[in-house]
């Protein structure tokens with residue numbers, strides 16, 4: 001929702017470089033006589049996203065309740081996601097296996113469990129996580145740990161099993177590039193949740209978005225020059241442990257052909273990482289009494305954030321604007337805004353290794369952190385809580401990433 005600190009000269013360069021494409025294919029412009037009549041493949045691919053399919057995928061995830069890490073319902077959800085990916089044609093699924101032990105409880109300094117998540121500290125008194133400045137009315141936030149706060153007995157029973165330490169798994173699959181199979185973009189969300197609800201928004205909405213993109217890109221008639229990996233992290237809610245495990249296990253394997261001469265690259269070089277977390281609820285700032293507007297606000301937007309303190313900030317900012325530009329051309333209902341305070345999600349472990357961004361319903365630090373989403377980690381994060389206007393914001397984020405990644409990876413559609 002806020003203007004960014006992007007230098008004007010950079011903005012001017014981006015606008016200049018994008019102008020020809022917008023002029024040729026922009027919504028308001030008739031194709032000129034000189035442009036050929038070939039339909040825009042990105043437009044065709046974006047049209048294969050569908051509100052009802054997106055909703056059905058979110059609904060499918062909620063059958064496993066809050067999908068808390070370290071439970072059977074979480075493992076069952078990983079199995080279900082993998083089966084869905086295979087059914088879409090993303091058949092080369094693989095799993096990361098790692099161990100998760102509960103961290104020590106907080107010490108008297110407040111450090112310990114959950115501290116330093118995302119690697120970005122608060123920068124000063126009164127500042128938001130990730131470095132932004134909180135504005136306006138603030139409502140309470142927190143994590144519900146009370147089973148009795150869930151009035152639905154069926155869901156209370158589904159979410160009952162407590163987490164246990166030990167082995168964890170998370171799944172990914174890959175669209176292999178035709179000419180550059182050794183390079184890829186990572187498109188991701190986190191499949192675990194907390195709070196004694198259904199984790200429909202956090203992060204069923206982001207997980208379903210990634211799964212829907214895997215479905216569209218896996219269509220047999222679609223090819224990309226570069227590879228795309230669709231990853232559904234586990235253990236985000238404990239401090240991005242699943243994405244950290246991926247970086248720890250896979251970073252050194254980047255770009256290596258294995259076996260030599262095979263043309264196969266088990267870990268293509270990372271060109272960028274795009275995380276999706278809480279995609280649906282942008283009802284604005286809390287009212288003075290702490291309540292929120294019941295309806296999605298018409299001026300809702302998709303917030304694309306990079307982290308200005310990260311090692312790859314300049315390239316992450318470029319990646320953010322590439323998606324914002326894709327949103328302008330291809331998203332049907334809601335615009336995108338770019339901000340510089342990405343924090344508290346699985347792009348954190350990547351941001352000093354590769355350009356990394358996150359997409360959300362609001363800015364994580366100064367907006368969600370100020371209580372703009374009353375369902376966050378609450379028993380009300382249910383499929384039934386959200387209306388089509390909410391689901392449609394998530395769909396617009398899907399359109400944004402699909403179009404942006406299609407352009408970045410050189411997507412085409414076979415005739």
Ligand SMILES: [Zn+2]
Nearest residue numbers: 202203277278
């Ligand atoms: Zn989340």
